[in-house]
Amino acid sequence: MxxxxxxxxxxxxxxxxxxxxxxxxxxxxxxxxxxxxxxxxxxxxxxxxxxxxxxxxxxxxxxxxxxxxxxxxxxxxxxxxxxxxxxxxxxxxxxxxxxxxxxxxxxxxxxxxxxxxxxxxxxxxxxxxxxxxxxxxxxxxxxGSEDEFEIATVNAAVYGWAQDLIRQSADWATAQGGDAVAMRKLAALTFVAAGRLIAETDRPMETLIGELVTPGGITELGLDVLASEGQPQAWQAACDTVLLRLSGRSKA
Ligand SMILES: NC(=O)c1ccc[n+]([C@@H]2O[C@H](COP(=O)([O-])OP(=O)(O)OC[C@H]3O[C@@H](n4cnc5c(N)ncnc54)[C@H](OP(=O)(O)O)[C@@H]3O)[C@@H](O)[C@H]2O)c1
Missing domain, CATH: 3.40.50.720 (NAD(P)-binding Rossmann-like Domain)
Incomplete structure (x- = not known):
């Protein structure tokens, strides 16, 4: 073949x-x-x-x-x-x-x-x-459908955004004094670990995340800051905009 x-x-x-x-x-x-x-x-x-x-x-x-x-x-x-x-x-x-x-x-x-x-x-x-x-x-x-495929195509952009988040995390940690090679490896493998834990179980994502967000803990602290800075609305707006571009082109 x-x-x-x-x-x-x-x-x-x-x-x-x-x-x-x-x-x-x-x-x-x-x-x-x-x-x-x-x-x-x-x-x-x-x-x-x-x-x-x-x-x-x-x-x-x-x-x-x-x-x-x-x-x-x-x-x-x-x-x-x-x-x-x-x-x-x-x-x-x-x-x-x-x-x-x-x-x-x-x-x-x-x-x-x-x-x-x-x-x-x-x-x-x-x-x-x-x-x-x-x-x-x-x-x-x-x-199951071409409409669903179009929605899923947004993920090709999400992939780049995830890499940018990894870069930002590694750069921030390096700027604080961390070793650049170690911080790059840690940031990248943290995203791999986060994804694998969700991909390799069918437990609800809310449950998995709920187990991380202990009241008064650092994950909750950071999520609160992200929310006050416009997350998740900013992320969802980016997804909406990409889907609009894809759908607009497909109707052309
Ligand atoms: N890049 C990604 O990560 C990614 C991920 C998922 C999907 N995609 C999709 O994959 C496609 C390609 O993306 P890309 O980033 O690889 O683009 P790219 O680097 O610009 O490559 C496109 C290639 O197509 C060639 N080409 C154009 N017309 C041709 C023709 N009639 N016959 C033969 N070759 C022709 C161009 O050759 P010349 O240089 O000679 O013009 C160029 O080498 C896009 O439709 C994109 O939506 C890309």
Whole structure:
């Protein structure tokens, strides 16, 4: 089975790294010859297609990782065939704007943690053969509708905000006199620990958090300060704004 990639930029480089780490043979991947494709082909020995026509002719699954605005044009007039799957990573581009003839179309939203096989990746609709490829990059979460997928796409931005919170926590602790390397490691692994404890149990989140927030304790103290400074309204406003952008684009 050949996995082709149209749009070899930042996300595709992470995807490629993850696929290779998962043991996928370079010869079973095919790159559209633009962006970082020549450099990554030289580094990892991954074949280059002549053009997108050649790529779609030879690939069984095609991953689309161009900028959203470029998506419709990048896949237009290509030799799509039945039995083939197009997987679009393009944020806010609805299935109705992804014309791939008789090929099946699945949307998915991987994170750059795909490079270390740790991306939680949502998808819709579920196409098993394509999901098998995404599972090499981390856990896959199939969703029930395209509207739900759009809501979940906001999480791709939340991922960046979480990294920014980690950076802020580490920088603050370093400025107080902490060792920069130790503080970076501590902040990052604290977020990993917080997420894993919620992901690996089905106990209510309110219960888990309630166990942390002892009356008069430091967690409560900090939450009170965050509330007086506009949290959680600020976070929710950011989520609302991103969803509006995504939904606006999808109606375009
Ligand atoms: N970055 C992320 O973390 C992330 C996460 C989730 C989803 N996404 C989605 O992934 C997509 C790509 O994001 P990105 O950050 O990787 O963008 P990027 O770095 O700008 O990469 C896009 C690549 O697409 C290439 N391209 C454009 N039109 C093409 C065409 N017709 N045929 C072949 N290649 C073409 C560009 O090549 P040239 O340089 O030659 O123009 C460029 O290398 C976006 O739709 C985004 O919504 C990104």
């Amino acid at each position: 050949i996995v082709g990639i149209i749009g070899v930029g930042h996300l595709a480089a992470s995807i490629l790294s993850g696929l290779l780490r998962a043991g996928v043979e370079p010869a079973s991947i095919l790159l559209s010859p633009r962006g970082q494709a020549h450099a990554l082909s030289a580094r990892w020995g991954i074949p280059l297609a002549v053009d997108n026509d050649d790529l779609v002719t030879r690939a069984d699954i095609v991953l689309l990782s161009v900028r959203p605005v470029d998506a419709p044009a990048a896949i237009a007039d290509l030799p799509w065939r039945a039995g083939q799957t197009l997987v679009s990573f393009c944020a806010g581009v609805t299935i109705s704007h992804l014309e791939a003839g008789p090929a099946r179309v699945m949307r998915a939203m991987p994170l750059t943690a795909a490079s270390i096989n740790a991306s939680p990746t949502v998808c819709f609709p579920a196409v098993e053969r394509a999901i098998a490829v995404l599972k090499k990059l981390g856990p896959v979460i199939p969703l």
